[in-house]
Amino acid sequence: MSSTEATNNGAVEKDLGATPASGAPMNPQMSAEEHEIARQAARFGYGPLAHVNTAEARLPAFGGEFQPGLYKPVEGRKFGNPAPLGLCAFALTTFVLSAINMGARDLTAPNIVVGLAFGYGGLVQLLAGMWEMAVGNTFGATALSSYGGFWLAFAIVLTPGGFEIEKTLEGVSTDAFPSSMGLFLLGWFIFTTILVFCTLRSTVAFFLLFFFLDLTFLLLGVAYLYHDAAGLPNVKLQKAGGLFGLLSAFAAWYNALAGIADTSNSFFIIPVAHFPWSATGRERRGKTDRELA
Structure with a gap:
């Protein structure tokens, strides 16, 4: 056995818990049989542990959270990326x-969105x-x-029999609710425009998400202001x-x-097209220039 192999095997045993003479594994969450299987997998090159550099990092759980505390304690982990959850x-x-705004399936009332706006688009986001x-x-x-917060507010406005915001405004005049909704949406257009400026040095995919959303708020706001x-x-x-809005939704997805998607769960990486003037774009362009020189 080479010195490198001995070092790696020692690191594996350190993380998995070496079995003392008494036969009881040091890791109380693993039986002696589980310890031996994992150790042999790492040693002979098969199984998920075979691809982990045990000399540099603690062994990560390979079954998601369905393997609690097997290799790496929760308190030792970094935060995951919450952005995909919010985007979805x-x-x-x-x-x-x-889809309802476009008249899909001849739908006109957006009541079905109330549940989504409260539970997913609102709370989860x-x-x-x-x-x-x-x-x-x-x-x-x-x-x-x-x-x-937008989706929560939108759901509150449209909740049937709830705060009765729409009903109260319609009692004032025919123009009250659509005009109020138009101003509400134009306010979000202004806010989204601010965010668009902050995406100009990121990626094309990220910029298009907020650009499409900005046009969505603008068009819907004007649509309510110029009601029939x-x-x-x-x-x-x-x-x-x-x-x-559909373009914005697909851009968010x-x-x-x-x-x-990364190398651990996908066979390909999704291109996002960095702007040439962004920091990443300049760095990549500089590397290309050096390679061509």
Whole structure:
């Protein structure tokens, strides 16, 4: 046995828990048989542990959280990336509402979105935003938490028999609710425009997500402000807003996939197309120039 192999085997036994003379494994969560299987897997080159450099890092659980505490304690882990969760919550809720705005299946009332807006687009996205704050991402925390708040507010407005906001405004005049909704959406257009400026040095995929969303808020806001005599939003503008909403939803799913897929779970990496003037773009361009020189 080479010195390197002995070192690696020693590291494996240190992490998995060597079996003392009494026969009881040092790791109380593993039986002697489980310890031996894992040790042999790492030694002879098969199984998930065979691909772990035990000399540099503790062994990660290879079965997700369904292997609690088997190789690495929870308190020793870093935070995961909360962005894909928030993006997926935003994407699904936006997709359903945008499809209704486009008149899919002859649907006109967005009541089905209320449940999604409360549970997924609202609560889950808000939680993802708070986790972004925990990992130190101010932009992610601001964006995800704000849009989580948007969906919660949107659900409150449309909850049947709830706060009766729509019914109360319709009691004032025919123009009251659509005009109020138009101002509400235009306010989110202004907020999203601010975020668009902050994506100009990132990636094309990320920029398009907020750009499409910005146009969605603008078109829907104007659609409600230029409503018809019955107080319904302008149909053409509403459908146009629904179209850009769908594009925004698919862009969010694309960015989420780019954040989830890596070499551990995917055969390919999702391209996000860095802007040439971004820090990553300049770095890659500099490497290419040196390679050609």
